Structure formats: structure tokens, C-alpha cells
Amino acid sequence: MHVLTVFKISEDGEEDYTAEELFDTQKGEDSEYRVNDTVKQWNLIAKKDLKDYYGNFVIQMNVSVSTKNFFTIASLGDCTGQLQVTDLYNKEDVVDIVTFQVRITAILADVTSLDENEAPYSQSIDIKLQFVDINDDPIFDPTSWNTTIREGDASLIIPINDHKAFYPNLDDGDDDPPSIYYFLKSDDADILSTFSIELNTGNIKLQTALDYLNSRSYQFKMLCSRNNSAVSSKSASILDVNVEVIEINNHIPQWTQKSFYGAILKSTQKNSIVLTINATDLDTMDQGNLTYSISSDFEAFGSESLVQVIKNNPFQLDATSGRVTLNFAVEANMKGYFLFTVKVEDTEDQFGNGPHENTTTVTIYIVTDDNIITFKFENTLDAVVDTELYILETISKILGWNCQEQNIDKNTVNGIQYDNVTVANIYCMDNSTLLTTDDLKAKLNNINTFQQLKRELLEHGILLQTFDGDSSVVVTLETNLKVALIAVSVILGALCLILAITFFFKTRELSRRITRLTERKFGSDESTINRKGINAPNTNVFAVEGSNPVFKNDFTNDDKIPNDASSIHSGNSDLVGVEDNPDFDEMFGKEKF
Numbered sequence: 001m002h003v004l005t006v007f008k009i010s011e012d013g014e015e016d017y018t019a020e021e022l023f024d025t026q027k028g029e030d031s032e033y034r035v036n037d038t039v040k041q042w043n044l045i046a047k048k049d050l051k052d053y054y055g056n057f058v059i060q061m062n063v064s065v066s067t068k069n070f071f072t073i074a075s076l077g078d079c080t081g082q083l084q085v086t087d088l089y090n091k092e093d094v095v096d097i098v099t100f101q102v103r104i105t106a107i108l109a110d111v112t113s114l115d116e117n118e119a120p121y122s123q124s125i126d127i128k129l130q131f132v133d134i135n136d137d138p139i140f141d142p143t144s145w146n147t148t149i150r151e152g153d154a155s156l157i158i159p160i161n162d163h164k165a166f167y168p169n170l171d172d173g174d175d176d177p178p179s180i181y182y183f184l185k186s187d188d189a190d191i192l193s194t195f196s197i198e199l200n201t202g203n204i205k206l207q208t209a210l211d212y213l214n215s216r217s218y219q220f221k222m223l224c225s226r227n228n229s230a231v232s233s234k235s236a237s238i239l240d241v242n243v244e245v246i247e248i249n250n251h252i253p254q255w256t257q258k259s260f261y262g263a264i265l266k267s268t269q270k271n272s273i274v275l276t277i278n279a280t281d282l283d284t285m286d287q288g289n290l291t292y293s294i295s296s297d298f299e300a301f302g303s304e305s306l307v308q309v310i311k312n313n314p315f316q317l318d319a320t321s322g323r324v325t326l327n328f329a330v331e332a333n334m335k336g337y338f339l340f341t342v343k344v345e346d347t348e349d350q351f352g353n354g355p356h357e358n359t360t361t362v363t364i365y366i367v368t369d370d371n372i373i374t375f376k377f378e379n380t381l382d383a384v385v386d387t388e389l390y391i392l393e394t395i396s397k398i399l400g401w402n403c404q405e406q407n408i409d410k411n412t413v414n415g416i417q418y419d420n421v422t423v424a425n426i427y428c429m430d431n432s433t434l435l436t437t438d439d440l441k442a443k444l445n446n447i448n449t450f451q452q453l454k455r456e457l458l459e460h461g462i463l464l465q466t467f468d469g470d471s472s473v474v475v476t477l478e479t480n481l482k483v484a485l486i487a488v489s490v491i492l493g494a495l496c497l498i499l500a501i502t503f504f505f506k507t508r509e510l511s512r513r514i515t516r517l518t519e520r521k522f523g524s525d526e527s528t529i530n531r532k533g534i535n536a537p538n539t540n541v542f543a544v545e546g547s548n549p550v551f552k553n554d555f556t557n558d559d560k561i562p563n564d565a566s567s568i569h570s571g572n573s574d575l576v577g578v579e580d581n582p583d584f585d586e587m588f589g590k591e592k593f
Contacts, residue, residue, distance in 0.1 A: 071102050071129075100129045138165040138180045138224045139236035145222075150246040150351065151210040158204035163239065165202065165224035183230035185221040185238065195243075197222060204241070212247040213282060219243075249354035251282040253290055253344045257389075259360055260342075261404040263367040263427055266330050274315065274364055277322040279344040286346040292322045295343040295359055302336010302366070314338060315364065324362065337365040337434065365434050371427045372406060373440040378463040381410050384422040387460055391424070398453050399443050401428040401435060421465075441468070 073081040083104070105124040145163045149156055165180050182202035186192060195218070196205045202222065222239040225232050232238070255278070262275030279290055294317050300306035309328050315338070316325050345357040365371075375395075377384055384391065385408055396403045403426050411421035428435045444450050444467055454464045 070100060073104065102127045102129055136167055136169055137226055137232050137234050137237050138167050139234055140165050140222075140224065140239040141236065143236055143238065144240040144242070146242045146244070147204075148244045148246050149204075149206070149210065150248055151212045152248050152250050154206045154209040156206055158243070160202040160204070163202075165237070165239075178226065181225045181228050183223045183225065185223045185230065188220070190215075191218060191220045194218065195220065199228070204243070210245050212245050212284075215245065217242060217244050247283060247285055247349075248351055249283050249285060249346060249349040249356065251286075252356040253279045253281045253286065253346050253358050255279045255344070255358060255360045257360075260362045261402070261429075262324060262362065262364040263404070263406045264326060264330055264364060265367055265406075266332055266334070268326055268330055270326055270329050272326050274324045274326050275362075277317075277324065277342055277344075277360075277362065279322075279358065281346055283346065285349060289347055291319050291345045291347075292317055293319060293343050293345070294340055296341035299339040300336060301339065303334055305331055305334050306336050306338070306366075309334075310338065315340070317342060324364070330366065334366050337363055339363050363429075365427065365429070367406060367427050367434065370436050370438075371434055372425045373427075373437050373444070373467055375424045375426055375467045376411060376465040377422045377424070377457075378420065378465055379422055379461070380420060381408065381422050383461065384408055384424060387462055390460055391457065391462060392426075394456050395426065395453065396428070398449060398456070399428060399440070401430050403428040437468075 070085050072084055072086050074084055075081055083102070103124055103126050107123075140163065142163075145160075147158050149158055160182075165182070167178060167180075179200070180202075181199055182197050183199075184192070184195060184197045194206065194208055194210070196207055197203070198205060202224070219240070219242050222241050223230055223232055224237050224239070257278075260275060260277050264272075264274055268274070277292060279292075281287055281290060294315075298310040298314055300310045300314075312328070314326070314328050316327050317323070318325070340362055341359055342362055343357055343359045345355050348354040388405065388408065392403055392405060406425040406427055408422060408424045410417045410419060411423045412418075426440075428440060444453075457464050
């Protein structure tokens with residue numbers, strides 16, 4: 001039996017027997033092909049697979065059925081034919097009729113070598129040919145794509161899969177469609193440095209590992225084009241891409257403090273909460289899902305009674321809340337402290353990352369009233385609690401010790417709570433030594449130390465009033481203030497007294513100087529014979545006319561006017577009694593000026 005197989009070969013004319021079979025007598029099924037509307041011919045080749053002793057055969061092919069007779073086969077040799085379009089083919093018909101039906105039949109051209117009982121061999125196949133407008137742009141459908149990618153791995157590739165672009169005039173399943181090129185479209189420099197798109201596939205590649213904490217999603221556009229340029233005239237050629245970042249467990253839990261410290265008083269009851277340990281995790285999946293545990297044996301330092309207590313787990317730790325509770329009864333003779341290690345652990349994620357763990361130490365002191373000092377703040381309870389770590393760090397820095405709080409509460413006086421006043425009980429350690437209240441007061445009683453502490457706390461809005469209520473440093477400050485005010489008052493009083501005395505003596509001295517420099521008055525201001533305002537001698541009203549009765553002697557007795565020898569109303573004149581002045585006679589008849 002002769003088995004005939006017809007192949008489609010490449011357009012350059014080279015025979016390719018490994019190419020896709022056009023039809024096969026063993027397969028016997030139809031095929032469908034799509035070609036550009038500018039292609040006018042396709043080479044076909046028939047391969048002989050001789051199953052008997054006969055020699056070479058000539059195989060010829062022809063089109064037995066054709067839509068609109070667009071197609072024909074030209075013989076290129078004994079076993080090769082070329083499927084061609086006829087002159088009836090035109091562009092308009094291609095637009096009207098997209099898919100064409102063609103039946104190709106291969107037969108033996110020479111049947112003389114066949115046995116007389118062997119019928120001529122032939123094989124037919126129906127082919128669908130579809131012509132494509134190569135000037136049409138590819139499109140996306142749908143035009144949006146939501147995808148996910150996990151953080152932390154820069155080697156991941158997001159395959160485009162079902163969101164590939166296509167030519168709208170082509171049916172699905174084309175074995176050799178025209179090329180489509182893909183481009184990333186974004187003005188965001190962060191997007192361009194994070195993502196890239198494979199030119200020929202449209203798959204999204206990472207240029208750097210994603211970080212869920214930096215961004216939980218990214219949005220950009222992908223453009224498809226029929227040529228190697230990022231230009232397209234269709235809105236459907238742009239795909240809106242939304243990449244959601246999947247978080248992984250890639251952070252280790254971190255403690256809120258390097259070490260934790262707690263205190264128990266002799267009055268602390270069993271099952272009381274001594275302190276709460278806290279840790280945080282940057283991974284949102286682990287926030288609120290951390291597990292706490294005690295990871296070491298308990299150690300005791302101090303009185304012998306503490307050594308006996310640690311044999312029965314003196315403390316319990318809640319795995320979820322981190323609360324450390326007391327598990328023994330405190331005795332009056334107990335002194336010292338406990339030391340143990342705690343661990344925090346997060347959970348494993350869906351990709352197998354984690355769990356991660358971290359450890360730290362916990363020190364719990366047995367504190368008496370002799371170890372506590374109380375600070376009073378003019379702030380609300382919430383304000384002090386929110387800045388608790390800063391307050392403790394500041395006190396520790398200035399005092400030079402490791403200071404911790406025992407408890408913080410509203411200030412209560414005679415059963416009345418004050419919302420705007422908060423008290424904090426503080427104890428301090430010098431290495432592993434618990435300090436006494438006297439040790440703390442010895443430093444805080446230094447005015448410079450206390451003032452420095454107040455200033456630094458005030459920078460964060462915390463107003464420190466005092467410590468322990470009857471603090472000697474406060475008394476000293478008040479006393480010093482009173483002394484300063486008294487001293488200032490005394491100095492001001494002394495200055496005022498000196499000023500008054502100086503004013504008195506200066507005024508008197510000036511009065512004397514004025515008196516010395518002032519010309520003495522001569523004559524009465526009330527006399528009509530004197531010129532008022534002019535007090536020099538010989539300047540009375542008659543002096544101008546030379547008729548001063550004192551010095552004028554050339555008149556007769558008949559010319560005398562009564563009372564001319566004295567001034568009227570001159571009882572206060574300086575001339576009254578002048579004759580009794582012993583110096584008067586010496587100056588008589590002499591000019592004064």
C-alpha cells in the first residue's frame with residue numbers, strides 16, 4: 001500500500017519534511033491555515049512512503065473544490081505542487097469572505113505499475129484559508145488585568161497567559177499569527193525601575209525584588225503593537241495592569257526594649273501581673289499573632305529564700321499577651337532579684353518562610369519602699385504613659401543608672417484623683433544592684449541635676465513638678481527663692497534711700513548756688529517810685545528824669561511835696577535803716593559801678 005503525505009513548506013522554497021503535515025492518509029483530518037492577504041502562493045510537497053516493491057511514483061495534486069474558484073495548484077515537479085490564487089482573487093472579496101474552503105486531492109499520475117487488482121490511490125483534504133489585513137493593530141480583550149506577585153524574589157516572572165493581545169480579524173488557534181510586540185507604558189520612575197515587559201511575549205519581569213512595606217500594589221499600562229514601536233491607534237491596544245504584592249514572612253520580631261525589668265513589692269499578691277513584655281513585627285501577617293514563651297531556667301540572686309522559690313517556676317508567661325504573673329507568695333525576708341530569658345516567635349507563611357524568633361532577658365526585683373522614689377508630673381496619665389520610655393531613658397541618662405517604673409497612676413490626695421497630675425514610682429539599678437531611695441535623693445537634691453532633668457523632660461511636653469512630695473531640693477529651691485526676693489527687696493530699698501538722700505543734699509546745694517548767683521533786691525516792689533522788675537540801685541521811676549528825691553538837692557522848700565522823702569508802702573524796703581549799716585558811710589558819695 002502506498003501512503004501519501006502532503007506537507008506545507010516554508011515560503012523560501014526549501015523542502016522541510018519535518019514541517020507540519022498538510023494532510024496525511026493515516027490522519028485523514030481537515031486543517032486550517034491563516035495567511036497574509038498579500039501572499040499569492042504556497043508550496044506543497046507530497047512525500048512517498050513506499051510499502052511494497054514498486055518503484056518511483058509521480059504524485060500530482062489538484063483543487064477539486066474551491067470557494068469562488070480563487071485557488072489552483074501549479075505543478076512544480078513529480079511530487080510537488082504549489083497552491084496559488086487565481087486572477088479572480090481581489091481585495092474586496094477577501095473583506096467580504098474571510099474564510100475560504102479548499103479541497104486538495106493527491107493522486108498517482110501513473111497507474112501502469114499497479115496490479116490489475118489494485119485500485120488507483122488518491123487522498124483528499126479540506127483546507128480552510130483565512131486572509132488577514134496586516135495593517136490592523138492587535139488589541140486586548142479584556143483591557144484590564146489584575147495579577148499578584150510575592151515580595152522578596154526578583155527572579156519571578158508573571159506570565160501574561162489569557163491576557164495576550166490578538167488580531168481581531170483572526171480566529172483563535174492560529175498556528176502562525178503575525179507578530180505582536182509588547183511595551184511598558186508609565187511615567188513613574190519607580191515603575192520603570194521595578195518592572196519590565198518581554199517584547200515578544202508580554203510577560204512581566206521584575207528588575208528588583210518587591211517590598212510589601214514600600215508598596216502593596218502597582219499600576220501601569222501595557223501597550224501592544226504590530227511593529228517594534230510603542231505606538232498604537234486603538235484604545236483597546238492598551239492593557240491596564242494592576243499588580244498586587246503578596247506579603248511574605250521576611251522580618252524577625254523585634255522587642256520594644258533591649259531588656260525588660262519588673263518589680264514586686266512585699267505586698268504583691270500571687271497571680272498579680274508583674275510586667276508585660278512586648279514585641280513588634282514589620283510583617284502585617286504577624287502583627288497580633290506573636291507567641292511568647294520562657295526559654296531558659298530561672299536564676300535567683302539574693303536571699304536563700306529566693307533560691308527555694310525558683311524550683312517551682314516563680315513566674316508564668318501568657319503566650320498571647322506577654323503578661324508575666326507572680327506564681328509565689330512574697331515573704332518579708334526576701335531580698336534580691338530573678339533573671340530569666342524569654343522568646344518571641346512569629347508564624348510560617350504560605351510559602352514556607354519562617355517562623356522567626358528573638359530572645360531577650362527579664363529581670364524582676366523584689367522592691368521595698370526604701371527603693372522607690374515618686375515623681376510627680378503636671379500631665380495627664382495618657383501623656384505620661386505615651387512618653388514612658390523617653391522619661392525612663394532621660395532619668396537613666398541624667399542619673400547614670402538604669403531606671404524603671406513600678407507603676408504609673410493619677411495623683412490621688414485624700415481619695416480625690418487629679419486628672420492633670422500623674423505620679424510615677426521609679427526604682428533604679430546600678431548594674432545588678434538595686435539602689436535605695438536615699439541614693440536617688442542624693443543625686444536629685446543637686447539643684448543642677450534636678451533642673452537639667454526638668455528641662456529635658458519639658459522638651460517633650462512633660463512638666464516635672466517634684467519627687468516624693470517633701471523633697472529637700474524643692475524646699476531648698478523655695479527657700480533660695482525667698483532669700484533671693486528678700487535680698488532684692490533690701491537692695492532696692494537701700495538704693496531708694498540713697499537716691500532720696502542724694503536728692504536732698506543735691507537740692508540744697510543747688511539752692512545755695514542759685515542764691516549766691518542771684519542779685520539782691522533794692523527797694524520795694526510795691527513802691528510806685530521803683531521800676532518793677534528792675535532791682536538795680538538808682539533805677540526808680542524818677543531816675544531817668546534826674547528827679548530822685550534822695551539825690552536831688554536843687555529844689556526849694558516850696559517845691560517839696562509831702563512824703564517825697566520816703567516811698568509809699570516801703571515798710572519792707574531794703575533802704576529802711578540803711579543808715580545804720582556801718583558800710584553805708586564808706587560808700588557814701590562813691591559810685592558803686
